[in-house]
Amino acid sequence: MREPETGPAGTNWGATELYVSHGRTVALRGVSLAAPAGQVTAVVGGDGAGKTTLLRCLAGSLGPDSGTVRRPPKERSGYFPASSGIYEDLTVAENLDFRANGYGLPRKAGRDRAAEFLERAGLSGVAGRLAGHLSGGMRQKLAVIAAMLHRPDLLVLDEPTTGVDPVSRSGLWWLIARAAAEGCAVVLATTYLDEAERCTSVLVLDGGVALASGTPDQIVSAMPGALRAVPAKPAGDEAALSWRRAGRWRLWDPAGLADSAEHAAGRPPAGSANGAIVPDLQDAVTVAALARQSGVLTGGAA
């Protein structure tokens, strides 16, 4: 087993040029990611984009075929796997107790830490309840605080908010933001682009390839072409470049000129005379995926 590179606190954790294949399927093709301390980095992409594979490499449960992973030693990493990693037949307190012991926290410190995090997550009242009897949102919260209980330097969260109601989602975000504020480098996968917009930086994955990366603003302004609102699904070649959002059809014109002045002014994305739309992150990500699928831009990912 190769040892991860380690460094002093504040090191940029992350991965460089990762290639991973599961049998014949190539899950990641040359993906790189930087996870600076104190920041929340989002990995977005559709199903099968390679998010979980990338996160597993970062967490150390999967070794890449090639490429390097920079992560702290095991005891300084925290991981929330897609399966949440919680024992349903243990109580909330017992789950946290197991993690505290497993990460070598002293008994007293472990108990205090658990109490503190339970309080933060609003789970103090259910400490004695079996994890399997918690609601979905509560269970996700428990899994997140279990992953951050030992205050890791790098916290890897695989879709912590999927299937969680809006109130629990904001609670989870508060927990995550607080961990980052305490100096932890957080990497999380999400399918919600409104969540990604709140992150410091975003990596857009599609089919195992990085389509775009940077701050949400950078990704939006780097979107090639322009967007237009159209009244109905266009016919012909344009059909492949259009999608429906909020009840209306949007069409991407790869050759169009972006209305960068409007974007800089932060005007709301309202239709102007020719139906032009100021794109947001969701548009930019959709366009990136469309561009790759339709092969309009032959340059590929940067």
Next chain:
Amino acid sequence: MWAMIVKEFRQLRRDRRTLAMMIVLPVLLLVVLGYAASFDVKTVMVAVAGPQSGLAAGLLKAPSFDITQSAPGRGRAWAQDQLRDSHDEMAVVTGGTRPLVLIDGSQLFAARAALTDLAGVRYHVGFTGTRPSSVSPKVVILYNPGLTTSDIMIPGLCGVVLVFVGTIITSLGVVRERQSGTLEQLAVMPLRPRDVFLGKIVPYFLVATVDLAIVLAVGIAIFGVPFRGSPATFALGALLFLFVTLGIGVLISSVSQNQGQAIQLAMMTLLPQVLLSGLIFPLTSIAAGVRWIAYFLPLTYFNEISRGVMLRAEPIAALWQPFVFLAVLGAVVVTGATLRFRGYLAPAGHRRGGGTAAPVPQEAGI
């Protein structure tokens, strides 16, 4: 209803193991049981001792009796040792006024066969030179004088209990981590694979030990089963046997995706052990074509040890064979289980033999 039937068959087709169990298992059971299910001991192994050994050997005719040893210079003590150490099932000691026949009661079915066959012999035992009339031998049944079934079953059941906890419960416990997705969490925690392996196994080990103690206590207190031999020898045998069964449990869990599959496989290892280990049917009655399987089953060896120690006070020196076999089986199984378990926990991706030329993705050159 048609929709259900179609769905059920589709699911069944995917579940290869259940399908295999449904088709292969009945056939296998039929064949194995057909050859194994026999309490008839056709040949009793006999040792003869004393000055008239040759005469006695001549009277005990094949195929009912098989004279394996003849020692004219030895006496009763030697003969009894042959039974204690399982070399023979019956011993005839000549030289007294009446020949003495010792029968090993811990070999229940052989003992019964010997008694039946002796009935035919008795009337012809005429000792020329002493008296013209026939003399009937004095028959002494050792180790299980009442020829009670519980005396031979309970030492064997100790082994079944250990198989049950060791294999079935352990395989369930380990596969549960995989099924619930917590194994991945364990893999990233700062725990050494050995710690996880041992941490997973030690609780079952303790439970199995307590179970064994309970079965022994109940057997001795309620069924009056004797415990004549050395507890240390018995404990060592149980320890080795438990290692094998725990290892099999971990191996099963490493090739099972869920608890259902684990149970199926565990039952498949339990069934032949119960049927073929000599627990129920005497090994010598099992047809040779099937009997060889018994020598790969750990319970076969544990049975020899537990019956030998509990009933006959067999010393460890005489039991070296089952001990060695158990140790070898244990080493093989535990090594395999540890390797499989390590594979679980170590980052996959680049599997073992990372030195081999990995297929470099085409894009790597760009």
